[in-house]
Amino acid sequence: MKNLYFVAFLLCFGSLFGQARFEAEMNPCKLQYIADPMVPDQICHNRLFNRTRKTLNILWEREDLLVPAGWETYVCDNEQCYSSFVTKCPEDNYNKLLVDSNIILDVHIADGGMQGEAHVVLWVFEKEDTTKKLKIDYLFNKTLSTKGVVSNQVIKMYPNPAYNSFTIDYNTGLSRVELYTILGKKVTTYPAQHFKSYDISFLEDGMYMVKLIGSNNQTIKTLRLQKRSLRS
Numbered sequence: 001m002k003n004l005y006f007v008a009f010l011l012c013f014g015s016l017f018g019q020a021r022f023e024a025e026m027n028p029c030k031l032q033y034i035a036d037p038m039v040p041d042q043i044c045h046n047r048l049f050n051r052t053r054k055t056l057n058i059l060w061e062r063e064d065l066l067v068p069a070g071w072e073t074y075v076c077d078n079e080q081c082y083s084s085f086v087t088k089c090p091e092d093n094y095n096k097l098l099v100d101s102n103i104i105l106d107v108h109i110a111d112g113g114m115q116g117e118a119h120v121v122l123w124v125f126e127k128e129d130t131t132k133k134l135k136i137d138y139l140f141n142k143t144l145s146t147k148g149v150v151s152n153q154v155i156k157m158y159p160n161p162a163y164n165s166f167t168i169d170y171n172t173g174l175s176r177v178e179l180y181t182i183l184g185k186k187v188t189t190y191p192a193q194h195f196k197s198y199d200i201s202f203l204e205d206g207m208y209m210v211k212l213i214g215s216n217n218q219t220i221k222t223l224r225l226q227k228r229s230l231r232s
Contacts, residue, residue: 021052021126022097024105028137031109041209041222042109043076044138047102048095048124056097057127059089060105068116071109074207075122078103081182083207083226084110094127107138110224117141157210161226165197166210173215179225180209203227 025047033042050056062075072084078095089095095103107120118140125133156169168177174192179200181187187208190198200208205227212220 021132022048022050022056022058022124022134024048024124024134024136025102027135028139029107030139030141032141034143041224042111042140042142044107044109044140046105046107046136046138048097048105049102050097050099053099055099058095058097058103059091059125059127059130061089061123062087062107063121063123064118065121066117066119068111068114068118070112070114071116071118072112073118073120074108074110076104076106076108076182081108081207091127105136109140109142111140111142115142155212155221155223157223157225160224161228162200163228163230164201165199166225167195167197168192168210168212170194170212174212174220175215175217176213178211178213180211182207182209184209200225200227205229 029044029046031042031044048058060075060077062073064073067073074084074086075082075089077089079093082089097103105122105124107122109118109120111118118138120138120140122136122138123133124136125131155171158167158169160166168174170192176192177190177198179187179189179198187203190196192212208225208227210223210225212223214220
């Protein structure tokens, strides 16, 4: 009888241990910040670690439990950054979590310069086994800072999504416009001019960051731009 109990204990322990095949570096991932409303994009950086001796194929699902009106959330993993409307990692774009390695699993908040709190959950699981899911909480808490804010600043970017070009209207000292990928790689720089359209016909479809640089070489504002091809 003692042997039977011992075997049962080993099976139970083995089952529990088998579930810990991967784990998050931070759970919850917390970001509490006082930020200038002209810098609307914030990131809760996180990583997923492999705890096995084999490569794991990882998928995720995003669940927005608490997101203020006007805020947007999106996920960046080891493969790419996704738009806010993508709430599930595509099965054919899974993340390979190698042995003794880790992958990026960041949640971004585009808060539009408004203060508030957000709670986002990522459910993470293996492609081959969707029954065992790891819940990772991402908590954001923003308080506004009015330091350096220009109260009468007017900046408009349109159209968005854009097809071949976009335009920026502004009433403040703007010297140049810099375009970056969502991962922070600079694509190009435009000298700022009133009533000018900026050509993006050469870009691939996707999300980009538009950084507006003032005459003092400081960033005035960072905006998100969606590039989309014309469909017949």
